Amino acid sequence: MAKTVFSEVKSTPQFWGVMVVFAAFIGGAAMSILYIEHYGHIVTGMNNQIVWGLPHVFAIFLIVAASGALNVASIGSVFGKADYKPASRLSSVLALALLMGGLAALVLDLGRADRLIIAMTKYNFRSIFAWNVLLYTGFMGVVAVYLYTQMARGIPALWLRAAGTAAFIWRLALTTGTGSIFGWLVARSAYDAAIMAPLFIAMSFSFGLAMFMLVSTCTKRLTGQGFDDALRLRMARLLGVFAAVVLYFTAVQHLSNLYVAQHWAVVKFILLNGGIYTQLFWIGQVVLGGIVPMAILFHPTLATRTRPLMAAVLLVILGGFAQIYVIVVGGQAFPLEIFPGLEVSSSFFDGEINAYTPSIYEWSMGFGALALTFIITGVAMKFLRILPENNS
Amino acid sequence: MKLPLLKSKNDATDIGRRQFLKSGAAMVTVTLAPGVTVMAYGGAAAAQANPATRWGLLIDVNKCAKDCTACVSACSNENGWQDTGNPATDAQWIRKVELRNPQTGLEQSLAVMCQHCENPPCVDVCPTGASFKRPDGIVLVDKHICIGCRYCMMACPYKARSFIHEPVTDQKPHAPRGKGTVEGCTLCVHRVDEGQQPACVDACNTTGNGAMIFGDLNDPESEIAIQLATYASSAIRSDLGLNPGVRYQNL
Ligand code: SF4
Ligand code: SF4
Numbered sequence: 162m163a164k165t166v167f168s169e170v171k172s173t174p175q176f177w178g179v180m181v182v183f184a185a186f187i188g189g190a191a192m193s194i195l196y197i198e199h200y201g202h203i204v205t206g207m208n209n210q211i212v213w214g215l216p217h218v219f220a221i222f223l224i225v226a227a228s229g230a231l232n233v234a235s236i237g238s239v240f241g242k243a244d245y246k247p248a249s250r251l252s253s254v255l256a257l258a259l260l261m262g263g264l265a266a267l268v269l270d271l272g273r274a275d276r277l278i279i280a281m282t283k284y285n286f287r288s289i290f291a292w293n294v295l296l297y298t299g300f301m302g303v304v305a306v307y308l309y310t311q312m313a314r315g316i317p318a319l320w321l322r323a324a325g326t327a328a329f330i331w332r333l334a335l336t337t338g339t340g341s342i343f344g345w346l347v348a349r350s351a352y353d354a355a356i357m358a359p360l361f362i363a364m365s366f367s368f369g370l371a372m373f374m375l376v377s378t379c380t381k382r383l384t385g386q387g388f389d390d391a392l393r394l395r396m397a398r399l400l401g402v403f404a405a406v407v408l409y410f411t412a413v414q415h416l417s418n419l420y421v422a423q424h425w426a427v428v429k430f431i432l433l434n435g436g437i438y439t440q441l442f443w444i445g446q447v448v449l450g451g452i453v454p455m456a457i458l459f460h461p462t463l464a465t466r467t468r469p470l471m472a473a474v475l476l477v478i479l480g481g482f483a484q485i486y487v488i489v490v491g492g493q494a495f496p497l498e499i500f501p502g503l504e505v506s507s508s509f510f511d512g513e514i515n516a517y518t519p520s521i522y523e524w525s526m527g528f529g530a531l532a533l534t535f536i537i538t539g540v541a542m543k544f545l546r547i548l549p550e551n552n553s
Numbered sequence: 554m555k556l557p558l559l560k561s562k563n564d565a566t567d568i569g570r571r572q573f574l575k576s577g578a579a580m581v582t583v584t585l586a587p588g589v590t591v592m593a594y595g596g597a598a599a600a601q602a603n604p605a606t607r608w609g610l611l612i613d614v615n616k617c618a619k620d621c622t623a624c625v626s627a628c629s630n631e632n633g634w635q636d637t638g639n640p641a642t643d644a645q646w647i648r649k650v651e652l653r654n655p656q657t658g659l660e661q662s663l664a665v666m667c668q669h670c671e672n673p674p675c676v677d678v679c680p681t682g683a684s685f686k687r688p689d690g691i692v693l694v695d696k697h698i699c700i701g702c703r704y705c706m707m708a709c710p711y712k713a714r715s716f717i718h719e720p721v722t723d724q725k726p727h728a729p730r731g732k733g734t735v736e737g738c739t740l741c742v743h744r745v746d747e748g749q750q751p752a753c754v755d756a757c758n759t760t761g762n763g764a765m766i767f768g769d770l771n772d773p774e775s776e777i778a779i780q781l782a783t784y785a786s787s788a789i790r791s792d793l794g795l796n797p798g799v800r801y802q803n804l
Contacts, residue, residue: 272734272735284682348710493707505653
């Protein structure tokens with residue numbers, strides 16, 4: 162196989178135009194954050210019942226996708242699939258950018274974001290959350306080293322492979338850690354399942370690859386640089402497999418919950434009578450985010466054409482957001498069972514299905530985090546040799 | 554007087570000051586404004602708490618009347634949290650919960666607050682260690698360290714904690730509050746450390762129905778320990794194995 166030559170992307174007006182749009186989103190998010198910081202979370206849709214809202218949905222999506230985006234590089238260097246190798250730099254850069262975007266949303270939604278230094282200096286090592294902070298920082302370090310081994314000249318192949326393997330193992334730990342944030346919440350029947358960790362790994366494979374395909378295809382559109390159609394088709398088929406695996410684990414998640422009598426009510430809530438959450442689950446996650454894209458991705462001709470393929474990729478991403486929304490917000494909307502078997506009521510919404518309507522500030526924070534991810538990726542592509550040179 | 558927020562513009566000096574005071578003062582203090590000082594839970598007072606004691610509450614559900622909210626008003630007055638007309642975001646350190654058994658039709662009413670768990674999930678999950686348990690079993694939030702991540706609220710099985718969604722006014726010097734942090738029942742630690750009972754227990758005895766007993770669960774001579782040893786009692790969600798310090802009779 163011919164040696165791949167990498168280069169910085171060309172400065173096309175389209176490229177910069179898109180960057181300016183992202184910058185505008187980031188500006189909007191910054192204003193929202195300052196506004197929330199000043200008036201308090203009362204201006205958001207979050208409350209004492211739904212304590213984690215849209216910013217957490219975006220943050221978790223991006224963090225989960227971050228580890229998944231690295232898979233493309235892993236397939237090339239850890240599992241030795243040569244045709245994936247040209248994609249490994251972008252895969253590492255995107256993984257870093259997604260993680261930064263996700264962490265930004267997570268951190269800036271803190272009640273006291275100004276106390277970040279405390280979060281980074283005081284650790285409670287029994288907290289899975291604290292471990293996650295270490296996993297995230299470590300991930301950035303490991304991926305940065307991995308990226309360096311890919312880009313520097315004269316690095317022995319063995320080292321590249323070692324760095325790639327370390328990054329791959331780290332990413333599995335990172336996703337397990339993110340999933341465990343929920344697995345740890347014993348009192349919330351929606352989350353009390355060991356399946357959360359493998360489910361999150363499956364989600365990361367799917368969302369990460371979808372984000373990679375979205376970014377690489379759009380960049381090719383804007384700059385002419387990117388990967389050939391044969392590789393794209395292989396990725397499309399792989400994405401179809403990942404989407405199927407996510408559906409499989411989702412089925413296991415709900416079926417295994419049915420074996421636990423106390424969890425029937427919450428399973429019924431998500432699957433049957435949870436209103437918006439039931440709709441998001443069946444229509445958003447299962448049909449639009451799973452079955453429809455799978456039909457396209459496995460289709461002999463549709464998957465080779467850009468438009469249907471991008472539609473499938475976007476559907477996987479939207480389905481992913483729906484899925485995380487159902488897990489995070491739907492899980493809190495269902496009331497805590499403090500007195501199982503009894504009818505309860507109080508001035509503090511005990512026993513009630515909790516309502517949540519995200520405000521414009523939460524949406525703007527979420528889109529700002531996405532824009533941050535894209536702008537970091539774009540700037541990296543502009544100044545580093547990330548993409549293969551156009552060989553046509 | 555309108556107090557400034559507990560949040561200081563400059564956290565570096567905030568931390569520095571705290572560290573400085575930690576060494577000397579019996580109670581960690583921070584100056585809010587000239588002449589106004591609030592205590593932050595944690596530090597030396599917590600360290601001085603007696604590890605041989607375990608403070609607890611016993612609530613007799615049969616005595617707790619449906620229309621009585623004496624404990625709730627007393628807590629609100631004592632600790633300075635109040636109804637601001639935003640029920641979804643207002644803090645509630647203690648609340649009355651109405652129960653109805655759908656099989657028998659039995660209706661009961663009881664006060665629920667932080668259960669001061671022996672194995673508190675809120676403490677386990679807190680990334681910074683702001684949620685902590687004193688040696689005498691009282692579970693608190695150190696208002697200087699809490700970053701407002703709300704993970705403890707996700708983890709608490711009793712919905713015992715509130716996030717402060719708005720700037721707060723009318724803070725009590727002994728009960729620091731601050732926008733963007735999480736709070737909950739402190740078992741009136743400031744009163745307990747002075748040998749008094751929590752405000753809810755006092756109120757329940759004087760204007761309520763005498764449904765609450767406060768005391769040291771570890772002292773076999775205390776009224777609460779005798780009651781627990783003599784009559785059947787239960788903990789809410791005892792299946793979770795958290796061993797709460799708050800117990801209920803006739804539930
Ligand atoms: S009741 Fe909730 S807040 Fe109180 S100690 Fe137990 S877990 Fe923590
Ligand atoms: S909100 Fe505060 S007390 Fe609760 S887990 Fe986060 S840092 Fe700890």
